[in-house]
Every structure is written in C-alpha cells, then in structure tokens.
Amino acid sequence: MPELPEVETTRRGIAPHLVGEMLLGATVRQAGLRQRVPDALSQQLTGRHVLGLERRAKYLLLRLDQPREGGVILHLGMSGSLRILPADTPPGPHDHLDLRFNDRVLRYRDPRRFGLVLWTEQPFAEHPLLRHLGPEPLTSGEFTGARLHKAAIGRRVAVKNLIMDNRVVVGVGNIYASESLFLARIDPRRACNRIAAHRYETLAICIRSVLTKAIEAGGTTLRDFHHEDGKPGYFSQQLNVYNRAGEPCPCCGEPIRSQVIGQRSSFFCVHCQR
C-alpha cells in the first residue's frame, strides 16, 4: 500500500489529532510484526505527551516529551494503515495495536504484518533502521540529478532498481518508480551506468514531480489504502503506466508493457522510454 505519498498523507491526517495529547498506554494484540513489538512499549510511553509526528523515508516517527531523543518508530510495510478512532471502537481483524489517548485511540492495522512498531531512546536518525537511509527527495536539497548520477557509478543494476534503493533516495516504491521513469522517458531496464548525467537531472525532477502530485491527490488507492477519515486517495486516476499493461500509452498510443524487473512488476512504454 504505502509509498512516500501515502505515508505523508497518513501523517498529515493523524498528526493534528495527536500533537499535545497525553498517552495513556498501548494495547498490543499481536506483537509479531516484521520485528516483535517491544514488551515494554506501553510502559515506556504511558504519561508521555506527543510533541510531533515526523516522517523519514516511509517511517513515521512519534516524538514525545520524554525521552529527550527517540520515541516511537512506525512503518506500514505493504498493508499497514493508521486511523484515529473513538476509544470504545471494537477492534477488527488485523488491528494489532492501539496507542491510547484520553477519548481516542491511534489504531494500527496490518494484515500482512510486514510493518513495525518500535521504541527507541536514541536519536531517530541513529537508529539502525534509519541510519543508512539516503536523502529525502522532496525536502533535503541533497537529492539531485548529480547525486543520482554519482550513485550509479560502478553499478550496473537497472535504473528502476537504483531509484528504489533506499541508500540512493528514499520513498520511491514500485508505483512511483515506474511513473517517474515514464515521465523521464527512460527505459526502466536500462543499466544505471549507461545513462547520461543530464538524463539523471530530468529523472530527479520527475521523481519530485510525481511524489508531489501524488501527495496533493491524497495518495494512490489501488485496493485498500484509505485515509484516516476513510476516504481513498485519488492519484490512481493520474497513473500513466502503473497497473496499465495493454492499455494505450498516453503519449503515443502503443500498448503499455509489463515486465518483472528485480522481482517487481514494472510498467513502461517501449516506444517512448529509451
């Protein structure tokens, strides 16, 4: 479900309900996520006030008044979602965890359990899961075509795999990788070290553009992504190639092709993308 735009949409939806509120504890119904939810989670955060909800890559970071550094790390994996609900709302299937506030809960649902909810007292940026992450595409200023070009030196993976590598740039998942490469007119299969510097400048611009527009549309809903208020994201209507195998290319009309690249389905126009 969630790439950067969906995580950012989630963050914007729930943050206003949380900031300034005091945590009354956590209810863990299923601790077996990608990593086990810490046994001491509830004890650690009870009585703490929420200072803010930040995003780094596809991680959501709940900053509290104590400890001074760190807090709660959340990741939605492939199928996770977060909603604000009245405290007495009965949990449904796969509602693995609640963070409890006075009259409401932040409820975490994740059928496939690829996500995670962790506690850390070290600065978020130093946590092992976050330490190696590359630049934020929308906010860092470090994300440039030159940097992409440099990251490609000495590598020969397909360019689609390069931009999905979290050490190169974060937040570009399978949907927006295909979409960005379509806009940049680059064949996703092309070896990343066989692409000119100026094309990487174009690609960086296209990545930023696609992610920005997806956030403005409230994310992409393919099967089950919904906002905290239950409404879908509308960016799927703006997808040019993703999930559109056989449909005409919006640019030239040739049928869009799908092919597995690096174990993931990819969509592109053989005619427009070189």
Add this chain to the structure above:
DNA sequence: CCGACAACCTGTGAGC
C-alpha cells in the same frame, strides 16, 4: 563491494 533471490504474512482477484 555488488547483485540476485528468498523470506516474512494474509488477502484478493483471475481463471478454471
């Protein structure tokens, strides 16, 4: 260091 691939888990939709 690099790249390919399996693994984690459940739900869904296509096809028979």
Add this chain to the structure above:
DNA sequence: TGCTCACAGGTTGTCG
C-alpha cells in the same frame, strides 16, 4: 458457486 494459484504498495538477510 467454489476452488487453486499467482501476485500484491516493503525491507532485510544470505549467498555466490
């Protein structure tokens, strides 16, 4: 209608 199978938006770890 009901069954089976392939596949799904992410990330990590292992192996050669």
